[in-house]
Amino acid sequence: MVELLQWGRAGRAELQGQAVAGRHIAVLVQKHEQGRLIQESLRAAGVAGARQGQDSVFASAEAEDLERILLAIAEPGNDGRLRAALATPLWGKDARELEDMRLNDTLETAVWERVDAYRRRWERDGCMAMFRQWLQGEQVMGRMLLWSDGERRMTNLLHLVELLHQEEQAQGPGREALLRWFARQRQAPVGSEEHLLRLESDADLVQILTIHSAKGLQFPIVFCPFLWSDEPGRKDAGPVICHDPDDPLTLLADFGSPRQEALRQIAREEEAAERRRLLYVALTRAQYRLVLHLPEGLGQQSPLAGLLGGGGKDFSWRVALEGLAAAAGDAVAVVSLDDRAEAPRWTGNTAPEKVRAASFTRHLHMGWRVGSFTALSSGGRGERPDYDDTIPAPDPLSGPGPVAFPRGAQAGICLHSILQRWNPQRGEEDLLVHIDTALQRYGFSTQWRQDLRQWLPAVAATPLWQG
Template sequence: CVADIHQTLLDARAGTAILRGRPVQPGDIAVLVRSHREATLVQRALAAVGIPAVAAGKQSLFSTSEARDLRALLLALLQPADEGRLRAALATVLLGQRASAIASMEREGDLQRAFQAQLLHWRERWQRGGPFAVVADVCAAQGERLLALIDGERRLTNYLQLGELLQEASAQALGMHGLLDWLQGQMANADQNDEQQLLRLESDARRVQIITLHKSKGLEYPLVYLPFVGIDGGAPNNAAHCTVHVGGERQLHWKLDKDEAWDAASGQRDREQRAEDARLLYVGLTRAEHALWIAIGDLAGLGRTRLAPLLGDLQGLRAHADVHIDDSEPVLRLPQLPVEQEGELPAVRGLTRRVPHDWWVYSFTQLAHADAGNDIEAAATELPSPAADEPAGAELPLEPALPEPAATEAAPLDPRFMGSRFGNVLHEALENVDFAAWGGWTPDQAAPDGQAELLRKALHDEGYADEDLDDGVAVLVPLVGHTLTVALPEGGALHSLGEGERRAEIEFHFAIEPTAVPALLQLLHAHGISSARRGFGLRRRLEGLMTGKIDLTYVRDGRWYVLDYKSNRLPGYSPDLLQIAMRHSEYDLQALIYTVALHRWLRFRLGGAYDYVRDMGGIRYLFCRGLDGNGNGVHVDRFAPALVDGLDALFAGGDAAHAELVARAIGARA
């Protein structure tokens, strides 16, 4: 098979193997096999003589040697001072150190220290950027060596795919030890039938296609090779069980003894297998468009195969120009197929654009947590959550000079249902309950039909124990009920909003051009926003993307509103106290960012038909623990047009850039 493909490609380069008026290419050739093991054998044999091939078999990514290599690297990163782990990692194909270099570490202390310093660098890189950052760096550094291997592209593809999966798993805050446990668990339970674990194909451009007979059904290829259809190993069947089909159903039979039942079942299994072999042979024989190559000769069990009855008239078969029956002796050694060059390689482009150091993906939480000793990068390592801005403890302190009125909640707070964890539950509940179902709810009533189950699910998904769910539902019912039935300043309540009038958890991303922090603070302070702030960490300017999620965006009487739910516990919920709470936690800055996001979106979607003064209704912050129907617990504001336009202009790169963006948006809509 390999020798014939090799010769065909040599003839193509000499101009004597022509297909459709052009020389035969590797991509015109398909090798059909029965199993992944056979596919691997063919791919390695082709690669050994320089013929590129891609195999489309099924194999779990976690059962590959590349998974073992990354496990060795992770073990070394956990303990960089452990010489045994260091040597094991250096010996992997990924790092590819020679045995002589590893052995010389005994005598050359500087070499060992250099390797350990590299591990420490990768460990820090892992902690700052995640596992994929390290895997990508290593693959980039070792790429030339890896791609020079016979199966180098396959290995490189596997390393990068594993790096992506490790990065996804790291989002669960497992830590390096937890990530090692996760990887080892995946390796121990590797499943080739799990779509998430299947190998990603290498580039198949101009490569020989190696595909299983099952996968090839319904497909056609110009040139088809069948190297294994004439082989039947004939190994004795020692299986302790077998599966047969009876009456359209699958039946499992166990070999308890050599009795008639087992003989009948195993005999039926053998007949079904022979019928399946015949079907697969038919598939293989009918896939070729122009030519078919079949291997016969001194092969194990050729007489027992389904191919054997078709070989009665070999001379007649050989008379067909498009069928090649090969019974020649295998070629033990073939020369490398010369690498084909397609003209001169273009010069490598030089890097002229500098990525700004200050470019970042910002959020309100990162900005609010950034101060002179805590830069934005540090805040960015915190996991985002719907209630990431809620206090971790029970209390939000207010200005000491302000007398503390009694809390307005009817019952003392249960410490189980406080802080950001319960805030996440409340956000989840309000995202998924049926607003309209709560329209007739009154205090001291149970949840409407079908709503308690949604509240229980929100608690369960956040990790609350089963024995706490009933108590949690009892706390959630009045919070959700008051939130959805409290009167809003523009009239009505949330429960009266139709599905088309509201959207929950709108995620936004908008660009921030280089924005000087002093200019930003000057604008904010001029309008009473974040008055106590003197900077955002150590940065002198902000640049990148602003991202966030708005709890609820709704429209009433043609005006748009930004609404945010808060589960903070305050000493009181009167408008004056809410104003202090908004300033203290910088929720006024959050509300402004959300308003600018909605402002930009409406301007883009509506173009010249949008007007902030006419169409923006303002912000509504509902402090759910203090809603009582008398105006308490509801913070209402509407930012001045000069503030919204000014911040939008700053983020757009200044007044000129802002005007250009508006003109582009209006032109695009027109």
């Protein structure tokens, strides 16, 4: 990937006339842990990557550190809480500085006075004003952005304080109530869409996402580093969850019945089928280039190995892929990674473009006056066209009902999001919550709320087959 980015910067790799950049690349993984591993590896190579998933910002390390800081500011006289807050990466005091404070009353008093000033600001002006004063007074941003993942951490911190401010505005002033709310979110970090981790930048970031999340999406270049994995998702012991062979629409949970082993085999077959479906999704997301990383000697029982001709202990990725490449011509290439002592590192643009602020030469009249629409439009030239007349009439075939819902990939993702998250057993209230969230997130009018309320239960209740 680093070499591909270097080729793009040198003009050797282009996509439709544009140099290949991070925004053209996606890395698909099977689990969120793999996504974290890829992001750390890219960061070590100097490549900025954005991991997309369902992680809550309240589950981040910054949430834990911020809670300690808020508790210390709320009660500056508690020496244990204060030292725990000072030792967090956000505040940045090391063991030597903490020991110097313990031995030097002047230093300790200076720190206590600053913390007490933050407390008074919180009482007077609220959490957000206190946070901004603390951020500047402790030089937090400048220190954090020196770290390799500083942008990620700073994004999490600002996101958390924004959520605190929203809650404070909703419930009114009161430190204790706000701290209890924050503690509840930390203990059970499963909330609304606004609690999910945000992208840390709008720059040319490599996207890292799960194969599940990539359904319905396409990317110019896709890397799949873990398709060789043959690790089973279900255990060979304990309860078995599968579909009832006598009623395929019913899900069973078997905790030890006489037919548990037979059901376990059905569960294995269902899991294998799901893994094959995910393999298909991963292999069909790339528009121009798909890159697979396949370690020889591993993954012989994976779905990809089965797709390439079998598996077993004698299976060889190179042999299977060279046969595929011979049949595919120039469409497939098999390349061995170099045995280099050090991997290449991306250095970005070494000479950033120099920019200069535009000069403003107009003269603005600073006086105020009361005007009217008639006066403002008096200099117009005749009647302006009525653009509403140019809007085409609705298709007479698309009357009320599901066919009237907007078409396109965005609409499909919106409906898929609702059906994926809605639990029919929780009733209509749960459905309406997910409808409202999806319509807002994907930019559709709330006028579809009642229509979706009627259509989607009918979709969920439709049998998939007869017999």
